[in-house]
Structure formats: structure tokens, C-alpha cells
Amino acid sequence: MSRDAFNPPDAMPLREALRGLRFLLRRGGETIAETVNVEALPKPASDLASAMLREAGGLARTVDEMTSGVAKTVLGGQKSPSAPLKDMIGGPNAGAEFAVAVYVALSTVLRHLGAPTVLVSEAAARSAYGNLAPITAETSVEKRAADLTFCLLDARVMRGTTAQEAALVPGAALEAASIFAVMLWLQSARSQDENEAALAAATDMAVALAPEISRAVAGKDASRIEELYRRYVPHV
Amino acid sequence: MQAGSRNFTEDMCPMSEIRPNPASLPPTNEPLRIAVRRLRWFKVAFQGFVDATGRDLGCTLEIDDVKLAAAFMRWLTSIEIQKPADKSQRKDFFEFAAALMLRELTADMPVKARGPATLADPGSAAAFWPEGYCCTMFCLSVHTAAMEQEFHAHTTLDPAIDDLRHWWSFRENTLQDASFSSGFLQMLLGHQPNWMMPDVFRARIQSDLTVQ
Numbered sequence: 001m002s003r004d005a006f007n008p009p010d011a012m013p014l015r016e017a018l019r020g021l022r023f024l025l026r027r028g029g030e031t032i033a034e035t036v037n038v039e040a041l042p043k044p045a046s047d048l049a050s051a052m053l054r055e056a057g058g059l060a061r062t063v064d065e066m067t068s069g070v071a072k073t074v075l076g077g078q079k080s081p082s083a084p085l086k087d088m089i090g091g092p093n094a095g096a097e098f099a100v101a102v103y104v105a106l107s108t109v110l111r112h113l114g115a116p117t118v119l120v121s122e123a124a125a126r127s128a129y130g131n132l133a134p135i136t137a138e139t140s141v142e143k144r145a146a147d148l149t150f151c152l153l154d155a156r157v158m159r160g161t162t163a164q165e166a167a168l169v170p171g172a173a174l175e176a177a178s179i180f181a182v183m184l185w186l187q188s189a190r191s192q193d194e195n196e197a198a199l200a201a202a203t204d205m206a207v208a209l210a211p212e213i214s215r216a217v218a219g220k221d222a223s224r225i226e227e228l229y230r231r232y233v234p235h236v
Numbered sequence: 237m238q239a240g241s242r243n244f245t246e247d248m249c250p251m252s253e254i255r256p257n258p259a260s261l262p263p264t265n266e267p268l269r270i271a272v273r274r275l276r277w278f279k280v281a282f283q284g285f286v287d288a289t290g291r292d293l294g295c296t297l298e299i300d301d302v303k304l305a306a307a308f309m310r311w312l313t314s315i316e317i318q319k320p321a322d323k324s325q326r327k328d329f330f331e332f333a334a335a336l337m338l339r340e341l342t343a344d345m346p347v348k349a350r351g352p353a354t355l356a357d358p359g360s361a362a363a364f365w366p367e368g369y370c371c372t373m374f375c376l377s378v379h380t381a382a383m384e385q386e387f388h389a390h391t392t393l394d395p396a397i398d399d400l401r402h403w404w405s406f407r408e409n410t411l412q413d414a415s416f417s418s419g420f421l422q423m424l425l426g427h428q429p430n431w432m433m434p435d436v437f438r439a440r441i442q443s444d445l446t447v448q
Contacts, residue, residue: 168302194276201275204305235273235312 012096016123023119023160082195085186086141098148099126102157105182105199110158112203113168113178119159128155142233145183146226152179153217173210176217180225181206187229188236202236256373258381260288268382269330275308282374286347289370293362294355297370303346311340318437327387331425332437334379335418339435341371343414361403368407375421394426 088097102125110118128151135144153175161174169177185202206213209228216224262280264271271277283299290297314336320329341347349366356363362370380391396402402420409416419434433439 190276197276197280201279201305204279204301205275205309207302208306208309232312235275 010096012099012122012126016121019119019122023117082190082192084189085145085183088186089135089141089144095126095129098129099123101186102152102182105185106157106178108199109178109181109203109206112200113174113207115161115174115178118161118174121155121157121159124155124157125152128152128157131155140226140230141187142226142229143222145187145229146222149176149179149183149225150217150220150222152183168207169210173214176213177206177210178203180209180213180228184229184233184236187233190236198236205232205236256376256380257285257288258377258384260285261377261381268378268385272378272382273312275305278308279304281378285374285377286370289362289366289373290349292355293353293366293370295353295366296350297366298348298350300346300348303344307340307344307346310343311337314340314435320437327383327389328440329437330382330386331379331422331427332418332440334375334382334425335421336435337378338372338375338417338421339414341375342368342410342417345371347371359400361397361400364400364403365407368403368410372406372421372424376424379425392426394424397424 082101083097088094088101091097099122103120103122106120106125110116110120128148131151131154132144132147158175158178161171181199181203184205185199188198188202190198209232212228213225215221216228261268262277262284264277266274272281279301282304286297286299315329315333318329318332318336320326345367347367347370353363353366356366361368376391376393383389383391402423406416406420410420415433415435416431419429419431422429422434422440427440430436430439
């Protein structure tokens with residue numbers, strides 16, 4: 001078999017499953033720790049609860065190590081594709097590339113916003129790209145980006161935002177503002193060296209625009225989102 | 237150069253020995269007028285300038301990134317709204333853009349001094365209001381570099397920059413109305429601002445014409 005003919009298996013579902021498991025264990029542990037005062041429980045219930053929490057913590061750490069280990073060695077690194085959106089769309093592997101870019105960038109944006117434990121679904125991002133309406137050569141990149149914004153929201157690419165209270169953006173606006181930041185960054189002209197600074201700038205801009213983004217998203221106003229991209233992409 | 241005004245290359249703040257420093261701005265492959273309207277460059281430039289000023293003044297100056305980004309966004313909007321269609325006014329508007337930048341920075345100050353400016357002369361503007369001083373010098377530095385690059389024009393400053401009474405007035409009035417900052421910067425650049433509407437470009441043009 002020639003090397004060209006060999007198609008490696010799609011590792012995305014495995015990554016997705018491991019991330020989901022890690023999220024459940026982390027959130028589950030947090031929820032129990034926040035809601036149950038183990039110290040106040042009578043024996044032997046307190047011993048049992050402490051052991052259960054230790055076990056859950058150990059499992060979460062194991063999955064963390066597995067996820068990062070597997071991702072780095074067996075499945076390949078998760079480097080974000082840095083191509084601008086206009087170059088990415090229409091490519092032979094566009095859906096997968098877009099999903100990886102969204103996953104990596106969205107995770108970074110959420111950390112920047114103080115919401116690091118929100119689950120980001122690469123599978124949902126790939127599905128969102130698949131749901132993008134057919135485009136013509138005349139469709140502007142801002143229009144495609146606005147449509148993709150709503151596809152990502154509909155696909156629920158972020159999970160667990162309602163439980164997030166420590167974010168820079170209020171919980172209700174977090175999802176739309178974070179996705180807006182990623183799409184703004186994806187459209188911006190930038191070198192490889194500027195990727196990180198550009199993403200941070202796009203995030204800051206999304207925070208400043210959060211009320212406006214929320215209004216447009218609540219009203220399903222894709223043309224307003226498109227207008228915001230047209231106006232602010234050159235300033236990232 | 238106007239009589240009594242000073243060039244940036246001269247030592248123009250003897251009270252504090254601190255001066256605007258356009259050379260401290262980060263490098264960019266783009267014209268400065270483009271780079272300064274990119275938040276990624278603006279943030280790096282502002283952070284670098286604030287850090288250097290804090291070291292010179294002997295105090296820690298902290299930046300609120302959220303406030304800084306909001307000021308930047310408001311500045312973009314205001315220059316977009318006021319930008320004249322007439323190309324002959326381009327140079328004047330360059331100066332005015334710096335004044336609008338100072339207005340937005342002082343409207344919701346993104347810099348906070350932690351402690352007094354121990355290395356600044358106690359009677360200097362820098363010691364009196366480190367945050368306002370730092371933002372003003374940043375705007376003047378960006379303006380100087382952009383004017384040099386676009387028009388090969390040297391920026392000159394009004395002697396008022398060394399007069400603490402002007403800084404006192406600047407701080408007091410800006411707390412009441414941020415548009416005062418626009419007038420203050422225009423004054424430092426040797427203009428006679430329209431104090432009724434210091435942040436309206438068309439009003440500034442009319443005011444300048446009246447003076448001439």
C-alpha cells in the first residue's frame with residue numbers, strides 16, 4: 001500500500017470522548033465538593049464521601065494525563081490551524097480544520113475570560129461547519145463568518161456555560177461573545193507569531209461588544225453580526 | 237517651530253525629567269496610522285509605555301485590560317464618525333485623533349497607580365497625576381511618531397506642558413467632562429481649542445480659522 005493511499009483513522013471522536021469524560025469528572029467532583037459538607041457528615045458517611053471524592057479526583061487526574069498524553073503522542077498535537085477563514089473555507093479538509101481551530105481558540109478564549117472549565121465540543125464545531133448553507137463565490141467572508149457563528153451556537157459547541165459565574169462576561173452573554181471572538185480572530189490578517197496576541201485582542205473586543213453581540217444573537221440578526229465583523233476585523 | 241514651543245527631542249519636562257518617547261513604541265511592518273488602529277499593537281504599545289513610565293516615576297502602574305479595550309473601541313468609533321471626507325483636512329485630523337484618544341482614555345481611566353511616584357519631582361505633573369500624565373504622554377508619543385512618518389512633521393509642544401496649573405485644571409475638569417481632555421491635548425500641541433466643543437473636529441476647524 002502506498003503512503004498516499006493510507007488514511008489514518010479519524011481521532012476526533014476519541015478526543016471528544018476523553019474530553020467529555022474529563023469534563024464530567026471535574027464538574028462532578030466540583031459539584032459534590034460545593035454541595036456536600038463532608039466534614040459535617042456523621043461517620044461512616046463522611047469516610048465514604050471522602051473516599052469517593054478522592055477516587056473521583058484520582059480518576060479526573062488520570063483522564064487528564066491520558067488526554068494530554070494521547071493527544072500529544074498517539075493522536076498528534078492539537079496545534080490550531082492558523083489560516084485565515086477565507087483560505088480555510090472550501091479546502092479539502094475544511095470541516096476538520098475549522099473544528100480544530102475553533103476548539104483550540106475557543107478553549108483559549110474561555111481561559112482568558114475566566115471560564116476555563118466550560119466544555120468545548122470539537123465534534124459540534126465540525127457538525128456546525130457541515131450545516132453551513134451552500135455558498136456562492138460572491139458570498140463575502142463576513143457573511144460566511146456570521147452564518148458560521150449561528151451554526152456554532154445552534155450546534156451547542158460550548159457546554160456548561162450556565163454553571164460558570166467567574167467569567168469576565170456574564171453567563172448569558174458568554175457563549176455568543178466567546179464564539180464571536182474566535183470568528184473575529186479567524187478572519188483577521190495575522191502572522192504565526194501574532195496568533196496569540198490577535199486572539200487576545202479579538203477576545204477583548206468581544207468583551208467590549210458583548211451587549212451588542214447578545215442583542216444581535218437574541219434577535220437572530222445575522223446581518224448585524226456580519227456588519228460587526230466587517231467593521232472590526234481590520235482592527236484586531 | 238512656534239515661538240516658545242519645544243521639540244520632543246529636547247529636554248522639555250525639567251520638573252520630572254520624564255518626556256514623551258515616540259521611539260519606545262513597538263516596531264511594526266505597517267504604517268503607524270494602520271498599526272495604532274489594531275488592538276493587538278495598541279495593547280503592546282500601551283503596556284510597554286506604561287511599564288516604562290512606571291519605572292521612570294518609581295511607582296507601579298497597573299492596566300485594566302477591559303477598560304483599555306473599551307477605550308480603544310470608543311476611540312475607533314469616534315474617529316470613524318468624525319473623519320472628514322475632505323482630504324485636505326487629513327493632517328489636522330491626525331492631530332485631532334490623538335486628542336480623541338486622550339478623551340477616551342481619561343473617560344474611564346485604564347491605568348491605576350499603586351502608590352506615589354517616588355522618583356518624580358514632587359512639584360511635577362507626573363507626581364501630581366501619574367495616570368493622566370502617562371496617558372497624555374502616550375498620546376503625544378503616538379502622535380509624534382505618526383506625524384513624523386506620514387508628513388515628516390516635527391511635533392512641537394506648548395510651554396503649558398510644564399505648568400502644573402494646567403495639569404490641575406486638566407484633572408479637575410476631565411473628571412467632570414472627559415471632552416476637556418481633547419482640548420488639553422490640542423493646547424499642548426500649540427492650538428487654541430474650542431473649549432465649548434473641544435472634542436468636535438468641525439468646531440475645532442472653525443475655531444482655528446477664527447483665530448487666524
